[in-house]
Amino acid sequence: MNDAYELVVIGGGPAGLAAACSAWEAGLRQILLVERDRELGGILNQCIHNGFGLHYFKTELTGPEYAGRFIEMLAQTGVDVALDTMVLEVTKDKCVHLMNKTDGYRIIQAKAIVLAMGCRERTRGAIAIPGSRAAGILTAGAAQRYVNIEGYMPGRRVLILGSGDIGLIMARRMTLEGAKVLACVELMPYSGGLARNIAQCLQDYDIPLYLSHTIVDIRGKGRVEGATVARVDQKRKPIPGTEMNFDCDTILLSVGLIPENELSRSAGVAIDNHTNGAFVDETMETGVPGIFACGNVVHVHDLVDFVTAESLKAGSAAAAYVLQDRVNSKRYADIRNGGGISYTVPQRLSDLQTEKSLEILFRVNRVFGAAAIVVQSAGRPLARFKREHLAPGEMEKITLPRKLLGELGSAGLDISIEEET
Amino acid sequence: MFDVAIIGCGIVGAALAFELSQYDLSVAVLEKENDVSCGASRANSGILHAGYDPQPGTLMAKLNVEGSILSEKLCRELGVVYGHCGSLVLAFSEKEMQTAAELYERGVQNGVKGLEIWDAETTKNREPGISEKVAGALYAPSAAVVIPWEYTLALAETAVCNGVDIRLESAVTGIEKMVDGYRLQTQTGNVEARYVVNAAGLYADEIHNMISAAAFRIIPERGEYYLLDKKMVNMVRHVLFQCPTAAGKGVLIAPTTHGNVIIGPNNEQIDSRDDVATTGQGLETVRNHAQKSVPHLPLNENIRNFSGIRASSDQNDFIIAEAKDAPGFFDLAGIKSPGLTAAPAIAKMAVELLEGAGLKLKEKPKFLPRPKRTHFTELRQDEKRALIENRPEFGHMICRCERVTEGEILEALHAPIPPRSVDAIKRRCNAGLGRCQGGFCAPRVVELLARELKISPLEVLQDTAGSYILSSETKEGSCHE
Numbered sequence: 001m002n003d004a005y006e007l008v009v010i011g012g013g014p015a016g017l018a019a020a021c022s023a024w025e026a027g028l029r030q031i032l033l034v035e036r037d038r039e040l041g042g043i044l045n046q047c048i049h050n051g052f053g054l055h056y057f058k059t060e061l062t063g064p065e066y067a068g069r070f071i072e073m074l075a076q077t078g079v080d081v082a083l084d085t086m087v088l089e090v091t092k093d094k095c096v097h098l099m100n101k102t103d104g105y106r107i108i109q110a111k112a113i114v115l116a117m118g119c120r121e122r123t124r125g126a127i128a129i130p131g132s133r134a135a136g137i138l139t140a141g142a143a144q145r146y147v148n149i150e151g152y153m154p155g156r157r158v159l160i161l162g163s164g165d166i167g168l169i170m171a172r173r174m175t176l177e178g179a180k181v182l183a184c185v186e187l188m189p190y191s192g193g194l195a196r197n198i199a200q201c202l203q204d205y206d207i208p209l210y211l212s213h214t215i216v217d218i219r220g221k222g223r224v225e226g227a228t229v230a231r232v233d234q235k236r237k238p239i240p241g242t243e244m245n246f247d248c249d250t251i252l253l254s255v256g257l258i259p260e261n262e263l264s265r266s267a268g269v270a271i272d273n274h275t276n277g278a279f280v281d282e283t284m285e286t287g288v289p290g291i292f293a294c295g296n297v298v299h300v301h302d303l304v305d306f307v308t309a310e311s312l313k314a315g316s317a318a319a320a321y322v323l324q325d326r327v328n329s330k331r332y333a334d335i336r337n338g339g340g341i342s343y344t345v346p347q348r349l350s351d352l353q354t355e356k357s358l359e360i361l362f363r364v365n366r367v368f369g370a371a372a373i374v375v376q377s378a379g380r381p382l383a384r385f386k387r388e389h390l391a392p393g394e395m396e397k398i399t400l401p402r403k404l405l406g407e408l409g410s411a412g413l414d415i416s417i418e419e420e421t
Numbered sequence: 422m423f424d425v426a427i428i429g430c431g432i433v434g435a436a437l438a439f440e441l442s443q444y445d446l447s448v449a450v451l452e453k454e455n456d457v458s459c460g461a462s463r464a465n466s467g468i469l470h471a472g473y474d475p476q477p478g479t480l481m482a483k484l485n486v487e488g489s490i491l492s493e494k495l496c497r498e499l500g501v502v503y504g505h506c507g508s509l510v511l512a513f514s515e516k517e518m519q520t521a522a523e524l525y526e527r528g529v530q531n532g533v534k535g536l537e538i539w540d541a542e543t544t545k546n547r548e549p550g551i552s553e554k555v556a557g558a559l560y561a562p563s564a565a566v567v568i569p570w571e572y573t574l575a576l577a578e579t580a581v582c583n584g585v586d587i588r589l590e591s592a593v594t595g596i597e598k599m600v601d602g603y604r605l606q607t608q609t610g611n612v613e614a615r616y617v618v619n620a621a622g623l624y625a626d627e628i629h630n631m632i633s634a635a636a637f638r639i640i641p642e643r644g645e646y647y648l649l650d651k652k653m654v655n656m657v658r659h660v661l662f663q664c665p666t667a668a669g670k671g672v673l674i675a676p677t678t679h680g681n682v683i684i685g686p687n688n689e690q691i692d693s694r695d696d697v698a699t700t701g702q703g704l705e706t707v708r709n710h711a712q713k714s715v716p717h718l719p720l721n722e723n724i725r726n727f728s729g730i731r732a733s734s735d736q737n738d739f740i741i742a743e744a745k746d747a748p749g750f751f752d753l754a755g756i757k758s759p760g761l762t763a764a765p766a767i768a769k770m771a772v773e774l775l776e777g778a779g780l781k782l783k784e785k786p787k788f789l790p791r792p793k794r795t796h797f798t799e800l801r802q803d804e805k806r807a808l809i810e811n812r813p814e815f816g817h818m819i820c821r822c823e824r825v826t827e828g829e830i831l832e833a834l835h836a837p838i839p840p841r842s843v844d845a846i847k848r849r850c851n852a853g854l855g856r857c858q859g860g861f862c863a864p865r866v867v868e869l870l871a872r873e874l875k876i877s878p879l880e881v882l883q884d885t886a887g888s889y890i891l892s893s894e895t896k897e898g899s900c901h902e
Contacts, residue, residue, distance in 0.1 A: 086821070101809070105816070125725040133884075135890055149864075150864060153893045154891055154892065222885060223888055238701070
């Protein structure tokens with residue numbers, strides 16, 4: 001490990017791996033990739049199911065296989081890798097404070113930084129589920145780690161709260177390991193996970209999904225002994241008289257993911273309340289020149305393939321920043337969330353846009369049937385994209401040709417959903 | 422035969438053990454749980470009250486004010502973080518301003534120093550986040566906050582370093598009178614002692630009734646809380662009370678010494694002495710009341726709800742006395758709020774009672790502090806660097822949110838009262854106390870506990886008895902040896 005690098009990538013999951021590889025590809029030769037766990041790959045290492053890589057590698061891989069391909073690519077480069085290493089702080093002037101057992105406490109000066117720390121799971125506290133504090137209540141990701149990495153079962157009779165993808169995947173995984181998954185309970189009237197996971201992880205195993213339901217009580221002294229589930233009204237308040245009891249010993253929570261931006265904040269990076277990640281432009285550069293961000297630390301993705309695509313972009317943009325020795329003179333035009341849109345990434349466009357086309361990722365804020373995605377600038381329609389179905393659980397992507405954006409100026413873009421009647 | 426046996430190692434038992442450990446005595450503490458501070462002392466507001474609240478002339482008033490003064494010094498000596506933030510009793514009407522004025526008078530009578538009545542403008546200036554509707558406040562500069570389990574643990578550990586024998590998982594199941602003392606039957610064998618002190622908290626009446634005619638009844642009162650993320654650290658500057666009602670001191674909002682914000686409690690009499698569940702209704706009560714003080718509560722920043730049970734009694738005051746028909750058996754019972762504040766004064770009073778009953782007190786020539794605990798995040802850069810160089814385990818981060826290293830957890834595992842559960846590690850090192858609530862670090866802490874205690878991960882407990890974390894190995898088996 002040196003005292004200075006052209007680029008420091010923080011996080012060795014799919015985002016960091018792709019960013020480091022593409023920065024090397026783009027010509028940087030002094031790159032440090034920092035990972036806090038004992039091996040590269042991030043959360044993919046515990047995702048032993050298949051379904052990864054269909055977009056990027058055009059083949060179906062497991063999580064570890066997907067990570068493995070990038071780890072092999074990285075091994076062909078001269079990128080320095082620091083494992084079991086924790087970044088404690090990133091400063092505005094791009095000093096990275098980090099530590100591990102062998103190198104001790106170090107301060108590394110970087111010319112550019114890619115933030116790729118991923119996300120963490122929302123917990124019981126975040127949604128204030130009442131009831132006992134007995135053992136046996138854990139996030140679906142923690143359960144996944146116990147089962148797939150450590151080789152232990154966190155319980156035998158399982159109730160899942162939330163229908164996020166990790167919860168759905170764990171419903172199947174626990175069943176295959178011999179546990180009884182009693183039900184999956186979702187507060188919203190629609191699932192938060194991918195449709196294919198509802199089919200393959202719940203329906204195929206006859207696990208009931210209760211939409212518009214929530215847990216209103218958890219019982220048990222040392223360990224969970226049961227839970228009460230009730231239907232909720234339109235304001236998401238439990239309806240008395242609709243209670244059902246489940247004699248579970250385990251409750252898995254899959255109630256959302258939150259980008260982990262503690263380090264971004266320490267570096268002065270502005271955070272978007274809608275994504276809980278950094279505001280970025282089309283090159284994944286944050287508001288701090290030379291600090292880029294990609295993957296789940298920017299916004300929570302459904303598919304790792306999209307993380308990869310976004311991170312390749314961030315890596316090459318970080319390389320360009322260093323190689324061109326650019327002083328910051330970017331000017332921005334906003335991309336605004338219109339009706340039906342909960343967020344977009346990027347949130348703004350720079351005037352240095354050089355790519356042939358602009359990709360915008362976004363999520364809708366409710367379920368739509370046949371609808372159109374409408375792109376406008378200063379009231380002028382630019383493009384329409386038809387969709388048969390839109391849901392918050394499925395990230396959408398539109399691609400706008402560069403020439404369409406020719407004369408945007410500072411007016412920016414407005415994106416909204418129009419329901420077809 | 423011990424000179425003194427203390428039943429219960431909450432804040433009162435620990436404070437007494439600490440006090441007695443300064444004398445040349447043999448002292449045992451019998452605790453039914455697998456750690457100290459597992460009852461009322463673990464889940465409460467953590468307030469060191471100034472002392473304007475209790476009625477003048479009561480033990481509660483006297484011991485509160487004495488305890489408030491003693492605890493500041495004690496915390497400094499023990500290395501317990503003492504958050505000297507002061508408290509406000511907010512008034513929202515002219516009538517409540519009268520209540521504040523009455524509390525002021527009562528405080529003066531009780532001997533509380535520095536009380537002030539603030540008008541609306543001063544209150545809003547000094548506490549910017551509060552409701553526009555505030556009419557004024559009683560300000561008590563001597564009020565403070567402390568993490569109650571840190572305080573209890575520090576007292577208990579220091580006692581152990583000075584020869585006190587703390588026996589965990591040793592519930593007292595029976596008491597026999599002997600010629601020169603008592604024989605206590607416990608899960609881990611009999612213990613004989615010349616004097617017995619009952620500091621059993623929620624179970625103090627049951628313990629009392631094992632040897633003496635019923636004299637009081639413990640009434641469990643549950644209070645529920647919210648705990649907000651450290652991002653909210655600047656939300657309030659003081660402990661914010663509302664004017665007390667018949668139901669108690671009401672819902673408070675306070676900064677904690679860890680940098681979180683605590684909101685609660687409600688107050689509900691319950692039948693159970695160990696049902697620390699939260700309820701939808703209880704949490705709603707807390708929300709509704711707290712919003713009166715701070716209208717825009719950022720409850721989306723909540724990281725944990727919990728509840729605690731206070732050991733109130735059917736008496737109007739603390740019960741600190743020798744049992745009438747059992748000489749040498751003392752009750753320290755019905756220690757509800759301000760019990761945390763009063764604890765060191767209660768302990769001193771108990772020592773006087775014991776001395777009055779014939780216990781010979783001879784100060785030890787040498788009193789030892791407990792081993793110092795490393796708090797990695799609080800070290801300067803050069804200190805961090807030097808520490809990792811000497812002891813690489815401090816370079817390995819286990820808890821990301823609270824920044825707790827493997828070195829700190831290993832240190833705790835070899836401290837005077839070694840932790841036996843994941844939550845016991847949390848109480849000592851803060852691992853798992855942060856915003857992800859152990860989502861990332863719990864599996865690593867389980868691994869460390871299993872390794873250091875030389876047990877299987879299947880035997881590692883989350884908390885007290887029965888709280889197993891893992892039910893079996895998977896079909897393929899575990900990756901551990």
